[in-house]
Amino acid sequence: MVRYFNNIWLGLSTILIGMRITISHLFYRNVTVQYPNVHPVDKAGATEMPPNARNRLFLDIDLCNGCNGCVRACPVNCISCETQKITPGDTDVKPLKDGSKRGLWVTDYKIDFAKCCFCGLCTEPCPTEAIKMTPEFEYTKLKREDLIYTFSVMTPEQIQAKKDMYEKFQAEKKKDEEAKKAAAAKEAEKKPDTVS
Numbered sequence: 001m002v003r004y005f006n007n008i009w010l011g012l013s014t015i016l017i018g019m020r021i022t023i024s025h026l027f028y029r030n031v032t033v034q035y036p037n038v039h040p041v042d043k044a045g046a047t048e049m050p051p052n053a054r055n056r057l058f059l060d061i062d063l064c065n066g067c068n069g070c071v072r073a074c075p076v077n078c079i080s081c082e083t084q085k086i087t088p089g090d091t092d093v094k095p096l097k098d099g100s101k102r103g104l105w106v107t108d109y110k111i112d113f114a115k116c117c118f119c120g121l122c123t124e125p126c127p128t129e130a131i132k133m134t135p136e137f138e139y140t141k142l143k144r145e146d147l148i149y150t151f152s153v154m155t156p157e158q159i160q161a162k163k164d165m166y167e168k169f170q171a172e173k174k175k176d177e178e179a180k181k182a183a184a185a186k187e188a189e190k191k192p193d194t195v196s
Contacts, residue, residue: 036138049135054118056136057111059151062097066104069125078115079122082108084162087169098128106152107159113139114147 033040040049049055066083083104086093096102123131141147154162 049137053135053137054120054133056113056134056139057116057118057122057131058134058136059109059111059131060097061106061109061130061151061153063128063130064106064109064151065096065100065102065128065130066106067127069127070122070131073121073125075119075121076115076117078112080108080110080112081106084159085166087162087165089169090162090165096128100128105154105159105162107154107162109151110148111151112148114144 066081068081068083071079071081084107085104086102093102118133120133123129123133139147
């Protein structure tokens with residue numbers, strides 16, 4: 001009989017403990033955000049993301065030196081970068097945003113976010129910190145090809161002009177080298193052979 005009343009008391013006390021916890025939670029501040037209707041924001045009103053969040057990549061093309069470190073580091077090959085050497089004497093050459101000398105034109109830079117696994121490995125080898133992760137995470141598209149982002153700012157006409165300028169420079173350089181070789185050959189013919 002004692003056991004019967006003990007079980008009743010145990011059942012009622014556990015219900016009261018559970019109700020006490022439930023009632024206390026009614027007055028706590030909500031921590032759940034009703035995403036996507038409400039976005040988590042910090043005290044300044046900006047969208048709040050954890051400091052180590054890895055979201056969409058952004059490339060500052062004015063900082064990119066075309067080293068292709070990010071392309072080699074990407075484990076899923078979602079980054080493509082094409083460069084063109086700068087022709088000596090090119091008047092359009094401006095230094096990079098950090099003040100260092102530009103050695104290459106970045107003619108085409110694309111990131112395919114349909115392939116990207118957001119690992120952040122591409123940001124590590126960049127010597128100028130041109131590529132970085134942003135807090136932007138909402139960029140859903142209806143078509144897969146819309147997830148390929150192009151960061152280059154050169155027009156096809158500018159790219160072709162830079163290629164033509166470099167090819168012209170290379171042709172002149174080759175012509176000068178051939179002229180020097182011919183002059184060296186003529187000089188060698190003029191000298192008498194001395195046999196000992």
